[in-house]
Amino acid sequence: MGLISYFLIKKNLREMARELKLTREEGYDRNLRINLVDKDLEAVASEFNENIEYQKKMKLEDERSRKVLEQSISDIAHDLRTPLTVIRGNLRMLSEENLSEKGREYLEAADRRAEVLKNMVDEFFELSLIESGDLTMEKEKIDLTAFLAEFIIDNESMIRSKDLEPDIRLPEKSIIINADKGMLTRIMSNLLNNICKYAKKSFMLTVSEQDDAAEIILENEITDDAEIDTEHIFDRTYRADKARRDGSAGLGLYIVKLLVEKMDGSIEALAEGGRLKFRIIL
Numbered sequence: 001m002g003l004i005s006y007f008l009i010k011k012n013l014r015e016m017a018r019e020l021k022l023t024r025e026e027g028y029d030r031n032l033r034i035n036l037v038d039k040d041l042e043a044v045a046s047e048f049n050e051n052i053e054y055q056k057k058m059k060l061e062d063e064r065s066r067k068v069l070e071q072s073i074s075d076i077a078h079d080l081r082t083p084l085t086v087i088r089g090n091l092r093m094l095s096e097e098n099l100s101e102k103g104r105e106y107l108e109a110a111d112r113r114a115e116v117l118k119n120m121v122d123e124f125f126e127l128s129l130i131e132s133g134d135l136t137m138e139k140e141k142i143d144l145t146a147f148l149a150e151f152i153i154d155n156e157s158m159i160r161s162k163d164l165e166p167d168i169r170l171p172e173k174s175i176i177i178n179a180d181k182g183m184l185t186r187i188m189s190n191l192l193n194n195i196c197k198y199a200k201k202s203f204m205l206t207v208s209e210q211d212d213a214a215e216i217i218l219e220n221e222i223t224d225d226a227e228i229d230t231e232h233i234f235d236r237t238y239r240a241d242k243a244r245r246d247g248s249a250g251l252g253l254y255i256v257k258l259l260v261e262k263m264d265g266s267i268e269a270l271a272e273g274g275r276l277k278f279r280i281i282l
Contacts, residue, residue: 005038012041020048028055067132074128080121088114123251126186130258137180137262144175144214144282148207151188158196165202175207177214177282183259190252191278195220198276210281219277228271 019032031049091111099107129135152159152168159166195203195218203220222228232238234257260267265282 009038009041012038016041016045016048023052028052028059070128070132073124074132077121077125077128080117081125084114084118084121088118123255127251127255127258130255130262135262137183139178139180139263142177142179142181142184144177144179144207144216145170146174147181147184148188148205148216151185152205155189155192158192162196162199163201164196164199167202167204169204169206171207171209175209175214179263179282183263187256187259187280190256191218193252198222214282216280216282217277218280219275221274222271222276228269228276230269230271233269234267 016032023030023032031052032045088111091107091114094107095104095111126135149168149170152166199220200223201221203218206215206217206219208215229238234253236251236254238253257267260280260282263282265280267278267280270277270279
């Protein structure tokens with residue numbers, strides 16, 4: 001091989017490496033675009049392009065499968081809602097009847113399981129809306145300090161029913177953020193539900209202003225921080241207690257993360273010193 005041919009081939013290899021990098025960065029939505037001087041290199045580049053076409057095909061099929069699955073989940077959840085509403089309505093009507101003690105026990109058990117199923121269906125339905133992009137967001141200026149104070153008051157009975165002592169630390173001044181009120185309410189509700197399930201005695205809510213953002217910290221005591229996998233706590237169907245059946249599909253924290261990110265925020269979890277902490281930046 002002559003020296004000139006050697007340098008031309010080296011140049012072509014560098015161009016191929018650069019083109020492969022660009023192709024990867026663009027999601028395999030392009031082929032290699034280079035002029036080669038060697039037949040063997042042309043054959044290699046052709047094989048690369050064949051593989052890129054295969055990657056594009058697999059990507060499209062994966063996207064189609066994902067959309068079909070999301071639509072199926074949405075349809076199933078929607079179809080289950082109507083009969084569930086009828087069932088729960090009938091159960092409420094039965095509660096007004098003169099039932100035996102045993103019959104009332106059966107009725108209460110059926111009502112609890114119907115509530116469990118309703119919660120699971122609601123989670124799947126909400127998740128399908130978020131992931132499909134059908135959930136519309138309407139940002140508005142919200143006084144976060146006042147919003148959280150009202151949220152705690154609205155949920156005081158649930159907090160007390162779990163024998164939890166809240167330590168609420170809100171600033172004296174208003175902290176204004178641009179957010180979707182419905183999404184913010186859902187985020188806080190899911191986090192509070194998580195606290196009510198797993199907190200030992202108390203929990204703390206702290207709000208502060210950090211540069212041009214608001215910081216919300218929710219933390220509570222936990223039985224054993226080694227049981228909490230904070231790297232995966234926001235994954236789908238993550239459960240701190242695998243044996244527990246608490247009336248949900250395990251999607252609560254996953255939905256929280258999706259909603260926070262949809263509002264251009266961030267959330268992280270930290271478990272240490274017997275406490276679990278969630279930190280949200282909006």
